[in-house]
Amino acid sequence: MCTLRLILCKSNIYKPNPKENRPINARFFVFLWPCLNNYLICRVIVFSQLQFRQNTILIMIDQSIFQNKTASYYTLGCKLNFAETSAIGRQLLQAGVTRARKGQKADICVINTCSVTELADKKGRQAIRKVIQENSDAFVVVTGCYAQLKPEDVAAIEGVDLVLGAEQKLDVVKYIDDLHKKDKSEVVTSKTHRIRSFVPSVSADDRTRYFLKVQDGCDYFCSFCTIPFARGRSRNGSIEDLVKQAHQVVEEGGKEIVLTGVNIGDFGHTTKENFIDLLKALDEVEGIERYRISSIEPNLLTDEIIDFVASSKRFAPHFHMPLQAGSDAVLKLMKRKYDTALFRHKVEKIKKALPHAFIGVDVIVGVRGETDTYFEESLEFIRSIDFSQLHVFTYSERPGTQALQIDYAVDPKTKHARSKALLDLSDERLRQFYASQQGETRKVLFEHTKRGQRMHGFTENYVKLYADYDPLLINRILDVKVGAYDEDEMAMNAEF
Numbered sequence: 001m002c003t004l005r006l007i008l009c010k011s012n013i014y015k016p017n018p019k020e021n022r023p024i025n026a027r028f029f030v031f032l033w034p035c036l037n038n039y040l041i042c043r044v045i046v047f048s049q050l051q052f053r054q055n056t057i058l059i060m061i062d063q064s065i066f067q068n069k070t071a072s073y074y075t076l077g078c079k080l081n082f083a084e085t086s087a088i089g090r091q092l093l094q095a096g097v098t099r100a101r102k103g104q105k106a107d108i109c110v111i112n113t114c115s116v117t118e119l120a121d122k123k124g125r126q127a128i129r130k131v132i133q134e135n136s137d138a139f140v141v142v143t144g145c146y147a148q149l150k151p152e153d154v155a156a157i158e159g160v161d162l163v164l165g166a167e168q169k170l171d172v173v174k175y176i177d178d179l180h181k182k183d184k185s186e187v188v189t190s191k192t193h194r195i196r197s198f199v200p201s202v203s204a205d206d207r208t209r210y211f212l213k214v215q216d217g218c219d220y221f222c223s224f225c226t227i228p229f230a231r232g233r234s235r236n237g238s239i240e241d242l243v244k245q246a247h248q249v250v251e252e253g254g255k256e257i258v259l260t261g262v263n264i265g266d267f268g269h270t271t272k273e274n275f276i277d278l279l280k281a282l283d284e285v286e287g288i289e290r291y292r293i294s295s296i297e298p299n300l301l302t303d304e305i306i307d308f309v310a311s312s313k314r315f316a317p318h319f320h321m322p323l324q325a326g327s328d329a330v331l332k333l334m335k336r337k338y339d340t341a342l343f344r345h346k347v348e349k350i351k352k353a354l355p356h357a358f359i360g361v362d363v364i365v366g367v368r369g370e371t372d373t374y375f376e377e378s379l380e381f382i383r384s385i386d387f388s389q390l391h392v393f394t395y396s397e398r399p400g401t402q403a404l405q406i407d408y409a410v411d412p413k414t415k416h417a418r419s420k421a422l423l424d425l426s427d428e429r430l431r432q433f434y435a436s437q438q439g440e441t442r443k444v445l446f447e448h449t450k451r452g453q454r455m456h457g458f459t460e461n462y463v464k465l466y467a468d469y470d471p472l473l474i475n476r477i478l479d480v481k482v483g484a485y486d487e488d489e490m491a492m493n494a495e496f
């Protein structure tokens with residue numbers, strides 16, 4: 001017996017032609033008939049442009065177009081994007097689309113882009129062109145931050161059929177009505193400030209570590225950053241739903257989950273919950289052996305969270321905080337919400353509660369306003385704190401950001417020299433941290449590895465260890481002695 005279900009969603013549709021680039025404010029009614037063999041067939045109708053109510057049209061989606069089709073996925077940028085691409089893949093799989101094998105031409109290609117720097121935009125364009133060249137008959141969908149920020153630029157690339165913005169990203173199936181190549185790409189985006197939806201997503205990195213999206217968007221508007229324009233305001237899943245996702249990971253055999261988001265410490269905006277309660281609820285999920293908090297703003301990493309991690313059953317002694325600059329004057333120009341004194345306190349608090357904790361720190365070099373004196377101040381501050389590794393980013397100008405109003409710009413050569421100075425410092429500290437762990441017995445999760453290659457895993461405090469290939473080690477957490485430093489791998493050797 002068939003059941004009729006009605007799903008209502010709302011979206012603004014934009015056409016690529018600038019003259020038509022205005023929302024038609026459509027409401028989609030999608031009728032889904034679960035039919036024979038559990039195939040979901042959405043044979044939806046011929047009501048073209050039917051006025052149902054004012055500003056409302058009825059659009060029918062035929063899911064049979066997806067049967068026996070294959071798709072390939074390309075992701076640029078952060079772990080959040082990877083988690084979301086994985087959610088898109090699951091959605092298409094439910095509609096009948098299987099993943100194309102390596103080297104096989106796909107019927108649908110989905111490219112999930114990033115726009116964190118100018119270089120990311122460029123890489124996005126290159127990736128789109130390459131995918132189109134290799135899959136000339138495929139229906140090409142481009143989404144992600146670059147598609148949200150520059151939809152017209154993406155639509156102008158020959159061979160792109162559909163451009164979806166941040167709000168539409170996790171509803172790909174709804175926006176494909178046939179798989180024929182289009183003469184002109186269709187663009188569907190929403191104004192960023194209107195983005196409210198949150199679809200939890202989880203992905204497995206190399207089928208070992210899982211990345212669980214707990215939060216999206218950001219309300220901070222740091223002066224150099226375009227992320228709030230690309231991903232919208234801060235929003236999150238409910239603790240209940242996220243715990244369900246963690247149970248799902250257990251069912252799939254996952255042992256470790258990394259919590260991801262844009263500004264995860266800000267968790268709770270939409271559900272009136274808070275981040276520490278999420279951590280406490282996840283800590284109770286039997287079967288997950290450990291969690292990591294991917295990156296958290298220092299002002300949102302409360303002492304209570306640090307104490308909780310220190311006493312928790314499953315949270316790893318591993319923190320990652322964006323410092324961005326070690327000069328208070330530059331932090332002010334960046335409109336960051338903390339100063340160096342607060343950052344120092346957080347590092348000291350972590351090290352007091354968890355002396356063996358790994359602390360990763362993000363730094364941006366060459367932002368507008370970073371004079372030689374400020375950079376020296378920054379370097380001195382960074383040297384004075386007990387971090388384990390730096391992630392160094394070189395500032396690139398982003399249209400529409402407040403930072404462009406700052407007069408002093410750093411030349412490329414100086415940016416390069418500053419980046420090198422910090423990377424050298426990072427290498428030195430990482431070696432020191434690894435050396436401090438030599439001889440300790442730690443818990444290592446060995447990751448999926450191609451047969452015959454050396455395999456690696458990470459300790460709870462994020463020391464990378466290499467071992468000879470042994471399939472029995474894969475996806476198991478084992479007590480392993482941290483051996484000597486391996487110069488070639490820039491990691492430690494595992495001793496059993």
Ligand code: SF4
Binds near residue numbers: 220222228263
């Ligand atoms: S906290 Fe600042 S840098 Fe981070 S996403 Fe938000 S605006 Fe961007």
